[in-house]
Amino acid sequence: MTSNIEAPLRRAEREPERTVVPxxxxxxxxxxxxxxxxxxxxxxxxxxxxxxxxxxxxxxxxxxxxxxxxxxxxxxxxxxxxxxxxxxxxxxxxxxxxxxxxxxxxxxxxxxxxxxxxxxxxxxxxxxxxxxxxxxxxxxxxxxxxxxxxxxxxxxxxxxxxxxxxxxxxxxxxxxxxxxxxxxxxxxxxxxxxxxxxxxxxxxxxxxxxxxxxxxxxxxxxxxxxxxxxxxxxxxxxxxxxxKLGSKQLTLHLRHPLETVPERLAGYRLELAAGGKELIYHYDANLVGDHDEGGDEASGIAALLSDLDAAGIRFKDLHTKQSSLEEIFVSLVRERR
Amino acid sequence: MNLYAVRAIYTFEMARAWRTLLQSVVSPVISTSLYFVVFGAAIGTRIAEIEGVSYGAFLVPGLIMLMLLTQSVSNASFGIFFPKFTGTIYELLSAPVSYFEIVVGYVGAAATKSLVLGLIILATAGFFVPLSVAHPFWMLLFLVLTAVTFSLLGFIIGIWADGFEKLQLVPLLVITPLTFLGGSFYSIDMLPPFWQAVTLFNPVLYLVSGFRWSFYGISDVSVGASLFMILLFLGICLAVVSWIFKTGYRLKP
CATH class of the missing domain: 3.40.50.300 (P-loop containing nucleotide triphosphate hydrolases)
Incomplete structure (x- = not known):
């Protein structure tokens, strides 16, 4: 099994090789x-x-x-x-x-x-x-x-x-x-x-x-x-x-539909969908790193979930979606038009 | 020199001829035999000897030349047009081959096919008329030079043509009339003086005349003039082919 120390060393050994190959x-x-x-x-x-x-x-x-x-x-x-x-x-x-x-x-x-x-x-x-x-x-x-x-x-x-x-x-x-x-x-x-x-x-x-x-x-x-x-x-x-370019979204399926996004959650990029039954949170995949590096903290998911709990908003299911290369490609081409 | 490529193109083209043996060999032989039957046996018996040669025998060099010209042009033009038409030319253009090697492969194969055909027709003619070849070396030289030159012309037509209609246009509208009016079936002495003078501008006359001289020692124009004309035509075709490849005309945008 490869130890945590060996892996970066091996990577470092390989790096110079990659750079000299024309x-x-x-x-x-x-x-x-x-x-x-x-x-x-x-x-x-x-x-x-x-x-x-x-x-x-x-x-x-x-x-x-x-x-x-x-x-x-x-x-x-x-x-x-x-x-x-x-x-x-x-x-x-x-x-x-x-x-x-x-x-x-x-x-x-x-x-x-x-x-x-x-x-x-x-x-x-x-x-x-x-x-x-x-x-x-x-x-x-x-x-x-x-x-x-x-x-x-x-x-x-x-x-x-x-x-x-x-x-x-x-x-x-x-x-x-x-x-x-x-x-x-x-x-x-x-x-x-x-x-x-x-x-x-x-x-x-x-x-x-x-x-x-x-x-x-x-x-x-x-x-x-x-x-x-x-x-x-x-x-x-x-x-x-x-x-770099992929954005992620977290969709929460709410137990009780909401008419508007509560005031205390205004700091998050949230939107309501499916007649208020779904709460969608957009965040940057760039900010998501390893748990140890505090990635989820940076993306604000933990804080959002905690704030939702405090606001008494309950959900029955959730899922996340990352933008595909196709979406990245379309947005790139559109930007240049 | 990429000899493997030349060999690949040459054998590929020869294999195509073998695959289409019926149209490549049998049909020209049949049509030439028909010429012998109609012009030689039916009409020829009513025509007097021409400079001591029976009309049937007189026809042989002209008929071989007629087939040689049309088959060289059609073989070579189709050989290069077909990859253009199907799109497989991409492989030729992306291969490590020089233009010279491409021409040697295609033109060499087309010329070989028409040469073989010419010799087959010569053998076929032997069944109809008594044959003699006075200058075999010159006969072969004229045969080879004509086959190569007109295969080059066919190659140029194949590159130039952007459809099957154009591929047929030059052989039908130029080559065949020039061959028929170039003394294949008659000596220009049989024409009125005005048409004799006009015929002297027909390049095919020089090829037929030189070729007939190699058989019977009789000619409409001097052998030197015949050789000069065919070499001139060969030079022109080589120059055009070299220009095509230099500019990428109809090959590379």
Missing amino acids: PVVVVENLSKTYASGFHALKNIDLEIRRGEIFALLGPNGAGKTTLISIICGLVNASEGRVLADGFDIVSDYREARSRIGLVPQELTNEAFETVWATVSFSRGLFGKPPDPEHIERVLKSLTLWDKRNNKLITLSGGMKRRVLIAKALSHEPKILFLDEPTAGVDVELRREMWEVVRRLRDSGVTIILTTHYIEEAEEMADRIGVINHGEIILVEEKRELMR
């Missing part, structure tokens, strides 16, 4: 203006850490796909530069691209090819000698092995998505871009995909994913970047982001 992707002052005049990206600066799962969130048209497309070589940047594993994506494109795998948003495939042929083709295209054992491992890890001789046209949408992932992994990339990886995939398959992505991360692959499903980012990401109108609004550790 980022695996560096985006500097990147801008893109399309021929139509649309300014898709505006001076983006971004660093992706080695071995993390980074989720890029943003509404439609925010610039997520343009950013990924530039890094992967599908779109030319107007300004700025990108380094992938230390290699410039333009001047050192061979080195940079051989380290990158891309799973596009659209289910594009050669309909009449077999799974095996199309995945083997991808490996060759990325300059790797044939390695049937590796292709077999990839197909098995994505439960595609039984389908290896099937033509792509005969596969379901979820299977086609897996084939795209298999193609992207065929050349053993260090960095994997997943553009909306679970779009149109049912819940069960989505969870399986998350498991696949986690396994990849555990094997040392850095994952950058864009998603519309906030739940996906909340479930998987280590860090989150929010992009809107071509600008990175923030980049933050997911836990930190939820801690």
